[in-house]
Amino acid sequence: MENEVDGLDKRKAYILATVVYEYIATGEPVGSQALTQKYNLGVSSATVRNEMADLEAGGYLEQPHTSAGRVPSDAGYRTYVDALMSPEELGVDERRRIRDEMRDARAQLDEIVEQSSRLLGRLAGNLAFVTKPQSDTQSFRYAQLIWIGERSGIAIIVTSFGVASQSLFELRNDATPDDLTRLSNALNATFAGRLLRDCDDRSLAAVTKQCGFGEDMVGAVRAAFTGARTQEQPGIAASGAQHLLDQPEFRDVRKLRSILRILEEQRTLYDLVAGAFDSPAASVKIGHELGSEELADLSLVTVPYRFGERAVGMLSILGPRRMPYARLLALASGTAETLSERLHDVEVK
Amino acid sequence: MENEVDGLDKRKAYILATVVYEYIATGEPVGSQALTQKYNLGVSSATVRNEMADLEAGGYLEQPHTSAGRVPSDAGYRTYVDALMSPEELGVDERRRIRDEMRDARAQLDEIVEQSSRLLGRLAGNLAFVTKPQSDTQSFRYAQLIWIGERSGIAIIVTSFGVASQSLFELRNDATPDDLTRLSNALNATFAGRLLRDCDDRSLAAVTKQCGFGEDMVGAVRAAFTGARTQEQPGIAASGAQHLLDQPEFRDVRKLRSILRILEEQRTLYDLVAGAFDSPAASVKIGHELGSEELADLSLVTVPYRFGERAVGMLSILGPRRMPYARLLALASGTAETLSERLHDVEVK
DNA sequence: TTTAGCACTCCGGGCAAGCGAGTGCGAAGG
């Protein structure tokens, strides 16, 4: 039937939506009377009570204890996010403010990523974090192999976002500085503009051998490119942890400890967003969907940012399940958009 | 007189030391009876009471409220740290463990700095942070100016710790790739091994002009070196914030918020240790000495680490004033030592 | 100068009472 949503009739859906909305707003378990008083439901509290009992039986609501109001369950939030809430858009002035604040960062990849995480954390009033562009979605810009002595050299590779990575290598044969320059030029000519992940080992070896180098040099070049590809892979800027302290759900200090630990282990932080990485659009993970008991009463909103058409990184907001999803999605999208724009400023042309 | 310490007679000094020691150990305000029971003072609790009243009048102790025990004041801690406590040394096995764990980090500046902050945070059970080497204490290793088109080039400067910084510049005249190589070689020859801060603008200009370049190129080279000098200046690795949650003094969430905020603002974090930067030895700042009301019940232990003879950065521990100063000083020194050793592994020779 | 004794203070835990918000259910009404 068209007046069913997710297996709920229209009235149940509306009541669920209202409960979630009210709980998000107040943080207090919401009861039937309070609901009928504040919202014009057109039915009495007793009816609402019956409906709420049904919703609880269906797993959408939970009761902290008898004689308390209802609170949404993971499933309740999920339905709300997927089907019930009305999406939000940022106002023009909000957009402008985001853009203005993003301008404060200098045109350096690290700076604009950090700035966007600070900005998002502050606007969203929650913990925000932003992954640096996956380095294998960046493209190769320049390589320079530098002779630094009879037996060793240093390889520098610059990506399209102006990130330089360097690695040392040994020189086994009697290569001259000129040889290295020749090889640098050949690499630059061959791979210019190509995605880093497409600079595969085979073509690297081919170019190196063409310049008259042997296996040892192939290994060095390969290592240099691998270094550039994996460098800073899980690099993440996080910010806004202090806002979590305002949330009543963190009166319990143990929760906080989990968060702080996660914050310091970039690895875990990265795993959190990793799941969202395949999907090109915004994603919301609620409570247990995060896959960890520690994080069971948190939610995560993740939005990709792009360079051109390609999604290159993620902006995320981590906060209590009881978060204003529509608003945060709008904020994250807006910030992602601006970040994407600024990405063009750091591009090495 | 030789049996006075800091204006306190011997018995007062001993009682003060015991009070501080006991308070650090238990976290409870310490009363006269408890003290005489646990420590063999050779006098009755009443006498201790009188002495404590004197110490309070002298500003060394404070009373949270009437009918509670005494707690050390900033001045009390200060006297304890300066004159009363007995310094600690790490055991051989502890040293070995630190060394072993530091070996886990790869030979990259960032990694060993982060590893040492993680290690120190965990061992000290407090928030630890480590500044990266001041970049102007590093020395110049290589410069490479790369021709990337008719009108632009990229300058890459590698420091003695293998940190590469890059900057873009414009080419106004019709310089060729060979010209740039020639200039690179000249820079390398002239400045090899010199401290970055000693690569002054005048000598840079001289070398550049000698190679036949004009003012525009001088500006570019100067900018590149300035970039290398100031890059990452306040770079700080922090870790162990979650330990602070165990401390009873953080039951008050507002305290925690200050800390988290500071943690995210590298600037403030840097200012904290900046004061200790001139002094070559370990330094302890207690409570209000930190210069901020927010941090008034915290203390900071700071120890420099060296490269060769030169102090290049700082290891710090931030925790409640009630911290085991002697132990933390020993831990920080031990970690600093090991960090200093590992610094040689990242040196670009 | 030290010690013993004593009255006083204050914090914190434990307990009971009362309040308020909310539920569930049976019966009445449309």
Added chain:
DNA sequence: CCTTCGCACTCGCTTGCCCGGAGTGCTAAA
């Protein structure tokens, strides 16, 4: 058959109170 009303019941939270324990300051005696 669905909705509504009325009512008894539940339960957590707050308030007020009491009491024990730890500690202090003061006075007087050794």
